Amino acid sequence: MNILGVATFTGAANAVAASAKALQARGHSLCLIGMDEQAEGPFKRSGLNYILLSTSQRNLVDIVQFSPDVLLLGVSRQDYPGMQVLEHIAYDLFNSNIPSVAVLDIHGEYSNRFSDYGMNDLKYLPTKVAVVDCLAREEMIREGIPEDRLVVTGNPHFYSLRREYTLEEIAETRTALKLNDSFFVLYLSDYLARAWGDNREENSGEEDPFRWQNCMEKIGYNELTVLTALTYFARLGREYKEQKLSFLLKPHPREIKEGDIHYLEMISHGTPIKILGFDTPYVNVPSPAVEVYRLVAAADLVIGAYSTVLYESLVMDPRKPVISLQPNAKYRNEHDLCTAVRMGAILPCYESHGLEAIFCETLLRDKDEQERLVKKFINSDAGANELVADLVEETAKIKSLII
Numbered sequence: 001m002n003i004l005g006v007a008t009f010t011g012a013a014n015a016v017a018a019s020a021k022a023l024q025a026r027g028h029s030l031c032l033i034g035m036d037e038q039a040e041g042p043f044k045r046s047g048l049n050y051i052l053l054s055t056s057q058r059n060l061v062d063i064v065q066f067s068p069d070v071l072l073l074g075v076s077r078q079d080y081p082g083m084q085v086l087e088h089i090a091y092d093l094f095n096s097n098i099p100s101v102a103v104l105d106i107h108g109e110y111s112n113r114f115s116d117y118g119m120n121d122l123k124y125l126p127t128k129v130a131v132v133d134c135l136a137r138e139e140m141i142r143e144g145i146p147e148d149r150l151v152v153t154g155n156p157h158f159y160s161l162r163r164e165y166t167l168e169e170i171a172e173t174r175t176a177l178k179l180n181d182s183f184f185v186l187y188l189s190d191y192l193a194r195a196w197g198d199n200r201e202e203n204s205g206e207e208d209p210f211r212w213q214n215c216m217e218k219i220g221y222n223e224l225t226v227l228t229a230l231t232y233f234a235r236l237g238r239e240y241k242e243q244k245l246s247f248l249l250k251p252h253p254r255e256i257k258e259g260d261i262h263y264l265e266m267i268s269h270g271t272p273i274k275i276l277g278f279d280t281p282y283v284n285v286p287s288p289a290v291e292v293y294r295l296v297a298a299a300d301l302v303i304g305a306y307s308t309v310l311y312e313s314l315v316m317d318p319r320k321p322v323i324s325l326q327p328n329a330k331y332r333n334e335h336d337l338c339t340a341v342r343m344g345a346i347l348p349c350y351e352s353h354g355l356e357a358i359f360c361e362t363l364l365r366d367k368d369e370q371e372r373l374v375k376k377f378i379n380s381d382a383g384a385n386e387l388v389a390d391l392v393e394e395t396a397k398i399k400s401l402i403i
Contacts, residue, residue, distance in 0.1 A: 006090040009296075010038050030049075075114075131150050148337070161293060183300045188307040189304070191223065191255050194211060196218045232353055261278070301322070
């Protein structure tokens with residue numbers, strides 16, 4: 001069976017690559033296509049052959065060298081009007097003739113991911129969706145996605161995250177960052193303003209100069225206000241068990257690519273917060289995509305707004321202290337943008353100057369209870385790979401019904 005795997009962004013590529021490995025092991029032919037460096041790390045780690053397209057190269061007809069029997073799709077969201085993601089292009093090109101399976105890697109904005117920007121028309125809803133967990137399935141049904149399209153499999157990528165980093169590897173990471181004698185706080189920045197406030201279609205394709213304010217109007221904060229709240233806490237100079245707190249900011253790859261890293265530098269300048277790759281060396285690991293997980297393993301506390309890596313941190317270690325920092329958030333509690341908060345597994349901080357209290361409460365939480373809540377929702381066993389492979393094979397059998 002010929003399978004075309006397509007993914008635009010990193011999370012989607014992780015899920016597609018892990019699924020593709022299981023399918024290749026069953027003797028199927030795979031062609032993986034990703035966008036720029038977003039998909040390169042996951043595809044490269046998979047050991048499978050893949051093709052990377054640049055932003056300007058989106059003609060899949062000239063790239064695909066076989067006639068696929070089924071599509072294996074990631075689930076990537078359009079960040080602004082007019083933006084095209086590879087999954088949608090592949091769906092338009094092939095889905096009228098062949099079945100498709102999308103592997104949902106994370107939670108939230110389900111209808112948006114299967115629709116044109118802002119339309120919620122489910123135009124790109126595949127034949128079947130491999131769903132990350134029961135929480136996501138329930139939320140998808142509430143958004144109007146047909147129940148018969150949804151199959152809970154777990155995320156195949158999660159099993160690879162459960163690898164335990166050795167004490168030697170953790171010590172090596174902390175030594176490289178000069179954090180051996182500190183309480184290591186890892187902050188995961190994200191490209192929020194471009195995701196929520198970049199109305200390029202209204203600006204003739206140019207980036208929106210008001211994206212920061214637009215983002216705040218939509219969700220209550222942006223990456224700059226989140227970092228500002230962190231700097232307030234960092235300047236307090238607190239200690240934990242007689243260890244000073246050391247802060248490391250991990251920029252999102254797109255913040256570096258788009259040049260937004262300079263805004264982060266201006267805010268963090270003169271504070272105890274260091275930026276990875278700018279104020280400190282990169283950790284010597286195979287690729288930047290792997291690096292973030294090694295950082296998480298070495299960190300004593302992980303902070304971010306609602307980065308996927310917050311959720312993945314709990315997959316790696318269900319007892320890991322994690323905080324969702326969303327000052328003045330408009331979406332809270334059961335509507336929170338952070339999945340781990342909706343699960344009840346971690347605490348959110350909704351106040352600009354409230355991080356100190358949440359820091360103390362997080363470190364005093366019952367870790368047995370946190371682990372129970374995490375394991376209630378997150379399936380991180382090896383079976384997810386095979387469940388997705390089963391779903392792809394079963395979905396491919398209905399080809400005759402589509403034609």
